[in-house]
Amino acid sequence: xxxxxxxxxxxxxxxxxxxxxxxxxxxxxxxxxxxxxxxxxxxxxxxxxxxxxxxxxxxxxxxxxxxxxxxxxxxxxxxxxxxxxxxxxxxxxxxxxxxxxxxxxxxxxxxxxxxxxxxxxxxxxxxxxxxxxxxxxxxxxxxxxxxxxxxxxxxxxxxxxxxxxxxxxxxxxxxxxxxxxxxxxxxxxxxxxxxxxxxxxxxxxxxxxxxxxxxxxxxxxxxxxxxxxxxxxxxxxxxxxxxxxxxxxxxxxxxxxxxxxxxxxxxxxxxxxxxxxxxxxxxxxxxxxxxxxxxxxxxxxxxxxxxxxxxxxxxxxxxxxxxxxxxxxxxxx
Amino acid sequence: xxxxxxxxxxxxxxxxxxxxxxxxxxxxxxxxxxxxxxxxxxxxxxxxxxxxxxxxxxxxxxxxxxxxxxxxxxxxxxxxxxxxxxxxxxxxxxxxxxxxxxxxxxxxxxxxxxxxxxxxxxxxxxxxxxxxxxxxxxxxxxxxxxxxxxxxxxxxxxxxxxxxxxxxxxxxxxxxxxxxxxxxxxxxxxxxxxxxxxxxxxxxxxxxxxxxxxxxxxxxxxxxxxxxxxxxxxxxxxxxxxxxxxxxxxxxxxxxxxxxxxxxxxxxxxxxxxxxxxxxxxxxxxxxxxxxxxxxxxxxxxxxxx
Amino acid sequence: xxxxxxxxxxxxxxxxxxxxxxxxxxxxxxxxxxxxxxxxxxxxxxxxxxxxxxxxxxxxxxxxxxxxxxxxxxxxxxxxxxxxxxxxxxxxxxxxxxxxxxxxxxxxxxxxxxxxxxxxxxxxxxxxxxxxxxxxxxxxxxxxxxxxxxxxxxxxxxxxxxxxxxxxxxxxxxxxxxxxxxxxxxxxxxxxxxxxxxxxxxxxxxxxxxxxxxxxxxxxxxxxxxxxxxxxxxxxxxxxxxxxxxx
Numbered sequence: 033x034x035x036x037x038x039x040x041x042x043x044x045x046x047x048x049x050x051x052x053x054x055x056x057x058x059x060x061x062x063x064x065x066x067x068x069x070x071x072x073x074x075x076x077x078x079x080x081x082x083x084x085x086x087x088x089x090x091x092x093x094x095x096x097x098x099x100x101x102x103x104x105x106x107x108x109x110x111x112x113x114x115x116x117x118x119x120x121x122x123x124x125x126x127x128x129x130x131x132x133x134x135x136x137x138x139x140x141x142x143x144x145x146x147x148x149x150x151x152x153x154x155x156x157x158x159x160x161x162x163x164x165x166x167x168x169x170x171x172x173x174x175x176x177x178x179x180x181x182x183x184x185x186x187x188x189x190x191x192x193x194x195x196x197x198x199x200x201x202x203x204x205x206x207x208x209x210x211x212x213x214x215x216x217x218x219x220x221x222x223x224x225x226x227x228x229x230x231x232x233x234x235x236x237x238x239x240x241x242x243x244x245x246x247x248x249x250x251x252x253x254x255x256x257x258x259x260x261x262x263x264x265x266x267x268x269x270x271x272x273x274x275x276x277x278x279x280x281x282x283x284x285x286x287x288x289x290x291x292x293x294x295x296x297x298x299x300x301x302x303x304x305x306x307x308x309x310x311x312x313x314x315x316x317x318x319x320x321x322x323x324x325x326x327x328x329x330x331x332x333x334x335x336x337x338x339x340x341x342x343x344x345x346x347x348x349x350x351x352x353x354x355x356x357x358x359x360x361x362x363x364x365x
Numbered sequence: 366x367x368x369x370x371x372x373x374x375x376x377x378x379x380x381x382x383x384x385x386x387x388x389x390x391x392x393x394x395x396x397x398x399x400x401x402x403x404x405x406x407x408x409x410x411x412x413x414x415x416x417x418x419x420x421x422x423x424x425x426x427x428x429x430x431x432x433x434x435x436x437x438x439x440x441x442x443x444x445x446x447x448x449x450x451x452x453x454x455x456x457x458x459x460x461x462x463x464x465x466x467x468x469x470x471x472x473x474x475x476x477x478x479x480x481x482x483x484x485x486x487x488x489x490x491x492x493x494x495x496x497x498x499x500x501x502x503x504x505x506x507x508x509x510x511x512x513x514x515x516x517x518x519x520x521x522x523x524x525x526x527x528x529x530x531x532x533x534x535x536x537x538x539x540x541x542x543x544x545x546x547x548x549x550x551x552x553x554x555x556x557x558x559x560x561x562x563x564x565x566x567x568x569x570x571x572x573x574x575x576x577x578x579x580x581x582x583x584x585x586x587x588x589x590x591x592x593x594x595x596x597x598x599x600x601x602x603x604x605x606x607x608x609x610x611x612x613x614x615x616x617x618x619x620x621x622x623x624x625x626x627x628x629x630x631x632x633x634x635x636x637x638x639x640x641x642x643x644x645x646x647x648x649x650x651x652x653x654x655x656x657x658x659x660x661x662x663x664x665x666x667x668x669x670x671x
Numbered sequence: 672x673x674x675x676x677x678x679x680x681x682x683x684x685x686x687x688x689x690x691x692x693x694x695x696x697x698x699x700x701x702x703x704x705x706x707x708x709x710x711x712x713x714x715x716x717x718x719x720x721x722x723x724x725x726x727x728x729x730x731x732x733x734x735x736x737x738x739x740x741x742x743x744x745x746x747x748x749x750x751x752x753x754x755x756x757x758x759x760x761x762x763x764x765x766x767x768x769x770x771x772x773x774x775x776x777x778x779x780x781x782x783x784x785x786x787x788x789x790x791x792x793x794x795x796x797x798x799x800x801x802x803x804x805x806x807x808x809x810x811x812x813x814x815x816x817x818x819x820x821x822x823x824x825x826x827x828x829x830x831x832x833x834x835x836x837x838x839x840x841x842x843x844x845x846x847x848x849x850x851x852x853x854x855x856x857x858x859x860x861x862x863x864x865x866x867x868x869x870x871x872x873x874x875x876x877x878x879x880x881x882x883x884x885x886x887x888x889x890x891x892x893x894x895x896x897x898x899x900x901x902x903x904x905x906x907x908x909x910x911x912x913x914x915x916x917x918x
Contacts, residue, residue, distance in 0.1 A: 093459045149655055152662045156402050156458045156601065160593045161658065167590040168651035175647035178640075236775060236783040236791075243761050243772050250759040253721070254776040255747030255834055261781065294590060298466045305463060335478060341470030348464040349452055 044313035051077075051320065052219055056212070067211050073323040074218045075279045078225050080303040080315035082272030085229050087301070088309040089238055090265045091245030092151075095159045096166030097300050100139045100270045102173060102292035104277020107135030109185045109287035116188050128191030128208070135274045142169075143270030147263050163294055173289035184288025187281050190214065208282060218279050222316070225272050230312050232268070241265055302344055369501045374623045375616070380508055382615025383515030387570035388588060389595040389607040390522060391563025397602030397668060398535055399556050401450065402458050404465040406567050406592070407585030408472035413438050413568025414580035415476055418485035427490050431572060438568030442561040450560060451553070473582050484581035487572075511573050518569065519608055526604055535559065594654050600664030609665065614650050621646035674699045674868045675720070675751065675838045680729035682719060682892075689715040690726065691893035697838060697885075702860065702869045704883030704900065706876075712892040713872050714756065717842055720870075721753045722746040734837060747776075750837030754830075754844060758823040762816040766807060766826055769815050770798035773833035801829040806855065821852040828856075832863075839863070840870040845878050857881055880904070888912070 051070065058066035079101055086092040108131045114124030125131075150161040179185050190208040198205065208214050232238045244251045244258035251258050281287045290296075299322065307318025325343075329336035388410060395401045416437040421430030449468065453461045493507045526532035534555060537544055571585065578584070595614055599606025625646045629638035657665065675697040682690040689712045697703045707713055718724040720731060722743035730739045733751050741749065761769050771794040775781060778794070788794070802808045805825040810818060818826060824844055831839055841860075845853045857878055860869060864884075873879050879886070880900070887897040888909050896906045903909055 087459075093462075095462065146655075149658050153658070156396065157597065157662070159402070159458055159462060160597055160601075161654075163590055164594045164597065164651055164654055167587075168648045171647040171651075172644055175643040177643070232784055234787045234789060235785060236781040236788045239768075239772055239775065239788045240781045243764070246761045246763055247759055250755075250761065250830075251776075252743045253747060253753055253755070253759070254773050254830065255744050255752075256776045256781065257742070257744040264782070293586075295466070295469075295586065298463070301459075301463060302466070305459075335474045337470040338474040338478075341467040341474065344467030344470065345449065345464055348456075348460050348467065349449075 040311060040313070044311075044316070047313055047316060047320070048223070051316070055215065059212075064211075067215055069323060069327055071211070071215050071218055071283055073320055074215070074222050075276050075283055076300075076303065076323060077316045077319035078218075078222050078276040078279070079273050080300055080307070080319045081222070081225050081229055082269045082276065083300050084304050084309065084312075084315040085232065085265060085269045085272070087304050088311070088314070089229075089233050089245070090241040090262055092262060092266070093159050093301075094162040094266070094269070095294065095297050095301065096146075096162035096164075097269075097273050098292050098294065098296035099142070099166035099169040100273035101277035101280060101296070102169055102287075102289070103138050103142060104135040104274035105281035105287040105291055106173065106179070106185075106277075107131050107138055107274070108191055108278050108281035109187050110179060112187050112189060112191075113179065113185050126189055126192045128193040131191045131278055132275070135278045136271050139270045139274030139277075140267050143267040144263070147266035147270075151259060151262050151266065163297070166292060166297060167294060170289050170292040170294075173292060180288070182289060184286060184290070187285045187287060190282045190285075191278070214282065218283075221275060221279065225275070226312060226316070228272075232265075233312070237261060237264070302347075306347055370623070372502050373504070374619050376504055376508060376512070377623075378616035378619035379612070380511050380515075380615070381619055382612035383512055383519075384570050384574055385588070385592055385595050385615055386519060386608055386611035387515060387566050387573070388585075388592040389599070389611055390519075390604060391566040392589075392592055393596045393599070393602055393604060393607045394535070394559055395563045396596070398559050399454050401454060401560075402461050402465075403450070403563075404462060404589065405445065405468035405472065406465075406563065407589035408469050409438050409442065409564040409567040410571040410585030410588065411476065411580065411583070412441060412472065413565075413571035414487075414575035414584060415480060415485060415571075416568075417572035418487045418575055418580045419480065421487050422485070427487070427493075430487065434568055434572045435565055438564050439561050442564030443557065445564075446557050446560045451556070454556065469586065473586075476582050482582065484579040484584075485575075486579040487576040489576050493576075507576060514569075514573065518566070522566075522604060531558075591650065594650055596664075598654055598657050598664055600666040600668060602668040603664070603666040606664060606666035614653070617653060618646075618650050621649040625649075672699050673697065674734055675870070676732050677720070678730045678732070680716070680719060680726050680731065682715060682724065682726050688892050690719065691891065692729070693889075693892075693894050695887060695894065695897065697868050697870055699868055700864050700866075701884040702864050702871055702882045704879040704886045705870060705872045705889060706874075706879060706886065707889035711889045713889055714842065715892075716889065717753060717840055717870075717872060720751065720840060722751075747834055747836075750835075751840070752831045752834045752836035752838070753840040754827045754842055756842040756846065758820075758827050760815040760823060760826060760830075762814070764815055765812050766802065766815055766818065767795065767798055767811040769826060770801050770829050770833055771795055773830040774798055774801075777834045797833065801832055804832070805829045805859070821848045824848060825852075825856070828859075836867055838868045838870060840872070842872050843874060844871070845873055845875045853878060 051074065055067040055070040079097065083094065083097045086094050111123050111125045111131060111134065114120045115126050146162070146165040150158055150165070153161060173179070174182050193206045193208065195203070195205070206213060206217065208217065240251070240256060240258060240261045244262065248258060277291070280291070303318035303322045304315045305318070306321055307314035307316065325340070326336065329339055388406065392403065392406055395403055413434045417430040417434035420433035421427050424430065445468065449464060453464055489507060493510060495506045497504050497506055497509060526535055534550055571580070591614065595610045596607055598613070599610035626638050626642035629642050633641070673696045677693055677695045679692045679694060680690055681692050693716060705713055715724065719726045722741055722745070726739070730737055732738065733746070733749055736749070738746055738749060738751070761772065764772065768789070771791070774794045774797045775788065799808065799811065802811055805828060807822060807825055807829065810822060815823070815826060824847070828841070828844060844856060848856065853875065860871070860882055863869065871879065871882060883900045885898065886900040886903040888895050888903060890912050895912060896903045896909045
C-alpha cells in the first residue's frame, strides 16, 4: 500500500462526508433548498460513477448513457401512472421493489442487446452507435402518446419500499416523501455503487477490462477474448445508470423523453472528464462541480450554457486528468 | 393503395434523404480525411438557417440571404477551425466529441443572445411559393427546389472528389495521411478547406429546410444523430455510402411514418396497429442500423485501406 | 513427433502471394528457426499461425488437432502463444502486474468480481518466478513503460511463458538488444526448449545458428528449404537466395 491511493481514499472520504452533511448544515442555517440541489447532485453522481466504470476502467466511451436514466425513470413513471389512473394491471404498482425489478431488467436487456452489437465495433463507431441507440429510446418515448409523448408523465407518488414483516417488528416503513429520508436513500445508493465499482476495479474481472483498455491485441494474445467481459461491464453500468434514473423519477416527480437527449449523455461524460478519469471519486467530484456551477450560473444568467461550453472546451484542451488530476499530479512510481 | 399518396411520400422521403446527405457529407469527409468527429456540425446547420433568415429579412431577398449564409458559415468555420478544431486533430475521438459539444453549447447560447429565444421564419419569394401539378400529384415548388439543389450539390461533390486534383488529394488523404505531406501538400490548408466545405454543406442544409420548419435554436442537435446513423450505415468516410444511406433512411423513415399502421393492420387489429405503428416507425431507422451492423460492422461501403 | 504443422497454408493479398503453400513442421522440444529476407512473409505466416489472419487455404495442426478455424484467444488456450515484434505491453501496469495478468489469463476465466486480484498470492508468486527466470526481479514494481527496450523484450517473453505454451513463437526477440542481453536470452531459450517448442523468427544470424536445431527458409512466401539446420545451411539454393547475399 503506497501513499498515493491512501491519500486519495482519505480525500474521497472527505468529499463524501462533505456532500452528506452540507445540506443538513444548510437546513440548520435556514436554507432548505440545498437539500434539493444535493439530492440531484447525488443522483447524477451515481450516473456518472456508473459511466466511469465503462470510461475509466474499461476505456469504452459510451455516449448513450442517458438512455438508461430514461429507462429507469419510466420504470417508475409507467407503473405509477397505471396504478393512479387504472389500466395494465400487471404493470401497475406503487411498489419500489417492482420499480427496481422492472428498471433493472429493462436496462440490463437493453444494454445486453445494444452492447452485443456496438461492442463489435471500436473507437468512433462505438461512440456513434451508442449515441444512436440512445436516440432510439428518445424517439420511442416521444412516440408513446399514452405516456404523454413529448410532454412526459408526472409521477404522483414516490416509490414505496415496504419490507414485508417490518411493521410487525416495529420498524417503520421508509417514508420516501420525506425529503431528507429520500436524500439519505440516494446517498446510500451512491455509496453502494461506489463500493461495487471499487470492488470490480480491483477484481480479476476489472483487471481484464483495464488490460484490454491498454492493449486489446495483447489480451487476445494471452488467450482472453475481452468481448464478454466488456459486455458484462456494459450491462452492469447500464443497471447502475438505471438505478439513478429510478431515483431521478422519484426526485423530480416527473419523467420525460428530454431525460434521454444525447446532450444529457454529453453532460454525464463531461462530469466524468471534469472530475478526472482513472479515479474512483473523480465522477463524484465532477458531478458536484457540475451541479453547483449550473446552480450558481443559472441564478446569475439565463445564458449559463455559454460559460459552461467554454469551461468544457478549456477542460478538454488544457486540463488533462480533470480536477483531481490537477490537484494530485501523481508522481510516476 | 393510393398511388398519389405513395408518390407524395416518395418525394418527402427524397427531400429528407437529400437533407441528410448534405449534413452527412461534411461529417464523413472530415472524418475520412482529418479523422475528426465533429458534433458542432449541427451548429453550422443551425447557423446557416439563422444567418439566411436574418439576411433575407434584412435585405428583403432570399438570394442575398443564401449568399450571406454561405459566406457567413464559411467565415465562422474558418474561425472555429483556426481557434479550436485544429488543436483537436491529434486528440482522441472522445476529446473531439466533448470539445465540439462545448462548441454546440456556445453556439446555441450565442444564437439565443443575438436573435432571442424564439425561432426565425424565412419568407419565400412568391415564385417559390406555388405548387406544381403532375396529373393528380401536387407538389410544392419549394420541395422540388430542395431536391434539385441537393442533387446538384451531390453531383458536384461527386465530380469534385472523383474527377479533380483536389478530390484526388482528398481521397489520398483519406487512405494515407503521411503520403500527403511527403507529396509536399499543404496539409493544414487542405484540412481547413475541407472543414469549411463540410460546414458550408451543413449550413446549406439548414437554410434549405428553414423556410419549411423555420430556424430555431438547437435545430441541428437531433438531426445530427440521424446523420451519424447515415454515416454508420454508409461506412464512415465514404461519400458514396453517405449518399446511398441518406436516401435509404429518408425513404424508410418517411414511408414508415406514413404507411406502417396500414401495413400492421393487415395482421393485427386496427386499434393495436394504431398504437404500435408510431412507436415502431420512430425506431425503424435504428433497427435498420442495428441489422446492418450485425451483418456488416463497418457499414455498407467501408473505405478501403483503413 | 510433430507438435505444430501446416499443410499447404496459403494466403494472398489481392494479386500478391504472401504465403505460398507452406508445409512447416515443428518437432517437440526443439528450436525451429525461420529465416528469410525482408518481405518474405514471415510476419504474415506467424499471424496465420497465431490466428490473427485467416488463411485462404491449407490447415494448421497443433498436437494432431486441426486449429485452422480457431480464433486467436482459443489458440493461445490450446497452447500456441506468440510474442510481438514490437513490444506490446500494458504500459499502465507494473512489470509484476503485466506478468501476473498473463498468469491470470492462463488460470481460467476471470468472471470473478470480489477478491482483489493484486493480492492473489498464486498469481504473484508465479509472476515473481518468471521475472526471476528472465532476470527482471529487481524491476518488478517499476512501470512497464519505464523499462529499457531490451528489458521490455524480456518482459514480453515472461508474459508469453506465463501461458505455458506447447509452442512459443518468437517474432524477432533479439531486435534492438545489446550484445550482452542477446547472449543471456540465447542461454535462456536454450534452456526453455526442454519444456516447450520454439519457433524463432530472427534476423540475428549468430543467434539463429547458435539456437536452431531445425531451420526453414522463406522466400517470396514459399519455403525453399526446411530440415536440420546443418543441412539447410549447406543447401545451394539457400546460399544463393539468401545466406550468400547477407553474409
